[in-house]
Amino acid sequence: xxxxxxxxxxxxxxRAGLSLTPEQISTIYEGWGYVEPMLARVRTHGRGRExxxxxxxxxxxxxxxxx
Amino acid sequence: MQTPxxxxxxxxxxxxxxxxxxxxxxxxxxxxxxxxxxHSFIQVTSERALADASAAEARLxxxxxxxxxxxxxxxxxxIYGTRGIATTAxxxxxxxxxxxEDAVTVTKLADAGTIMLGKxxxxxxxxxxxxxxxxxPPARNPWNPDHFTSGSSSGTGAAVxxxxxxxxxxxxxxxxxxxxxxxxxxAGIKPTYGLCSRRGILPLxxxxxxxxxxxxTVEDCAILxxxxxxxxxxxxASADRPVPDFSAGLGRDAKGLxxxxxxxxxxxxxxxxxxxxxxxxRALAVxxxxxxEIIDVVxxxxxxxxxxxxxILVAEAYALHEPWFRTRWNDYGELLRDRMVMGGLIxxxxxxxxxxxxxxxxMLTAEATAGIDLLVTxxxxxxxxxxxxxxxxxxxxxxxxxxxxxxxxxxxxxxCSGFGxxxxxxxxxxxxxxxxxxxLFQAADAFERATHYRAKRPxxxx
Numbered sequence: 001x002x003x004x005x006x007x008x009x010x011x012x013x014x015r016a017g018l019s020l021t022p023e024q025i026s027t028i029y030e031g032w033g034y035v036e037p038m039l040a041r042v043r044t045h046g047r048g049r050e051x052x053x054x055x056x057x058x059x060x061x062x063x064x065x066x067x
Numbered sequence: 068m069q070t071p072x073x074x075x076x077x078x079x080x081x082x083x084x085x086x087x088x089x090x091x092x093x094x095x096x097x098x099x100x101x102x103x104x105x106h107s108f109i110q111v112t113s114e115r116a117l118a119d120a121s122a123a124e125a126r127l128x129x130x131x132x133x134x135x136x137x138x139x140x141x142x143x144x145x146i147y148g149t150r151g152i153a154t155t156a157x158x159x160x161x162x163x164x165x166x167x168e169d170a171v172t173v174t175k176l177a178d179a180g181t182i183m184l185g186k187x188x189x190x191x192x193x194x195x196x197x198x199x200x201x202x203x204p205p206a207r208n209p210w211n212p213d214h215f216t217s218g219s220s221s222g223t224g225a226a227v228x229x230x231x232x233x234x235x236x237x238x239x240x241x242x243x244x245x246x247x248x249x250x251x252x253x254a255g256i257k258p259t260y261g262l263c264s265r266r267g268i269l270p271l272x273x274x275x276x277x278x279x280x281x282x283x284t285v286e287d288c289a290i291l292x293x294x295x296x297x298x299x300x301x302x303x304a305s306a307d308r309p310v311p312d313f314s315a316g317l318g319r320d321a322k323g324l325x326x327x328x329x330x331x332x333x334x335x336x337x338x339x340x341x342x343x344x345x346x347x348x349r350a351l352a353v354x355x356x357x358x359x360e361i362i363d364v365v366x367x368x369x370x371x372x373x374x375x376x377x378x379i380l381v382a383e384a385y386a387l388h389e390p391w392f393r394t395r396w397n398d399y400g401e402l403l404r405d406r407m408v409m410g411g412l413i414x415x416x417x418x419x420x421x422x423x424x425x426x427x428x429x430m431l432t433a434e435a436t437a438g439i440d441l442l443v444t445x446x447x448x449x450x451x452x453x454x455x456x457x458x459x460x461x462x463x464x465x466x467x468x469x470x471x472x473x474x475x476x477x478x479x480x481x482x483c484s485g486f487g488x489x490x491x492x493x494x495x496x497x498x499x500x501x502x503x504x505x506x507l508f509q510a511a512d513a514f515e516r517a518t519h520y521r522a523k524r525p526x527x528x529x
Contacts, residue, residue: 013412016408016411016412018393018396031406031409031459031463032409032412034460034463034464035412037374038373038374038377039374039378041370041371042375042378042417042424047423047427051423051427052423053423054422055422061303
């Protein structure tokens with residue numbers, strides 16, 4: 001059971017630009033109940049502001065020498 | 068004739084006791100006999116296969132063999148692009164699409180002399196499944212066709228186990244090589260991230276996608292990976308480093324290896340069935356008896372790996388599919404669209420938090436495994452369930468054992484470790500540090516050689 005209200009979930013679907021039937025939204029809403037705990041896990045680790053993501057931009061990938 | 072392993076066939080072909088044409092015809096006959104039940108192939112390319120087999124035979128007779136894969140029949144998961152041959156991703160959305168280029172790994176395997184028998188079933192775009200609302204049916208498990216193959220490399224798992232091909236390609240973003248290898252009782256390796264080029268393979272999630280081989284034995288996987296691996300300057304994730312001899316550790320025992328066991332993963336985080344636990348215990352006993360050191364380790368929970376892996380995966384996958392989601396929603400299978408749409412509902416901030424969590428988890432994993440060569444756990448929690456019992460949210464409700472090594476990029480493989488009470492195979496998963504495939508193959512091969520599970524093939528009814 002998702003913690004997000006049905007109304008708020010429907011707003012997420014609209015924001016994604018999807019036009020779904022009430023039945024389709026109901027099905028996905030059920031699955032959202034499994035996604036919410038995952039979102040909580042990645043949000044709540046008290047990491048510092050300096051903690052970078054696993055993938056950062058590497059300029060040398062696009063050439064480092066003057067032509 | 069029973070389908071030989073790649074290594075066996077290579078020896079016979081080299082000794083001119085087996086013809087590549089004869090071997091290819093054997094596989095084609097077998098496909099004709101049993102694939103009406105298994106549905107492991109989307110397309111069989113018989114004519115081309117026989118022509119390629121004749122060419123391999125001519126090379127052999129001229130003393131110009133290309134090595135152990137010359138004349139070996141294989142298949143490609145149908146997300147691997149094949150020039151001039153339809154590549155569907157098992158989806159209505161790509162029906163009729165014919166690539167103009169081969170995937171890099173397809174070219175490498177062809178250059179090694181393999182014979183492509185056709186394109187293999189997959190979960191739709193390597194994600195949804197098992198789906199019954201697509202243009203082609205889902206692949207079935209050769210050990211019992213009422214049961215699931217797992218996925219997404221479902222066709223490769225089924226075709227190898229049934230002896231329709233000697234090996235094949237798979238892809239793995241959360242376990243899509245190791246899952247079907249486990250349920251179908253074969254060997255499958257997800258190599259280190261970046262070891263095999265992904266260019267020309269339809270992507271699912273750029274930062275988690277891996278290409279790799281699946282085969283009946285560990286040795287065969289090493290032979291296939293030798294041909295598939297190598298730097299590709301056009302794949303941004305490709306690793307610019309020499310490819311080692313993956314067979315260097317084969318035939319040796321596990322003496323001296325330090326093997327870590329995150330018992331909490333398969334005993335507490337997601338307790339496995341007895342047959343799986345017994346398989347893990349057997350493997351540890353074999354290696355311990357050979358002189359390996361077994362060490363308990365504590366890692367982040369499976370749920371921690373699952374959360375970061377899933378959020379990154381669906382965000383990246385949704386970004387790829389978003390235009391079609393808005394315009395061709397009903398052309399997708401229900402399972403794919405209902406699962407993948409989650410990627411369109413999470414926020415950019417959550418995606419970035421998952422990427423930051425990924426770095427933290429990778430560091431925690433490295434710290435907890437200092438001085439350890441390998442990790443051992445389950446590949447799947449039990450025997451394959453009935454295909455009609457798989458629920459839409461199963462993969463979200465429980466954490467998988469395979470995702471940790473997509474998130475960390477470590478190489479990991481499934482190896483058959485016995486059979487459960489239902490007569491279906493169970494497997495053990497072995498992982499190594501990045502680019503340590505040689506040690507991984509060494510331990511996996513040592514276990515496989517110490518057991519008798521490779522002697523038993525599925526008893527298929529034609």
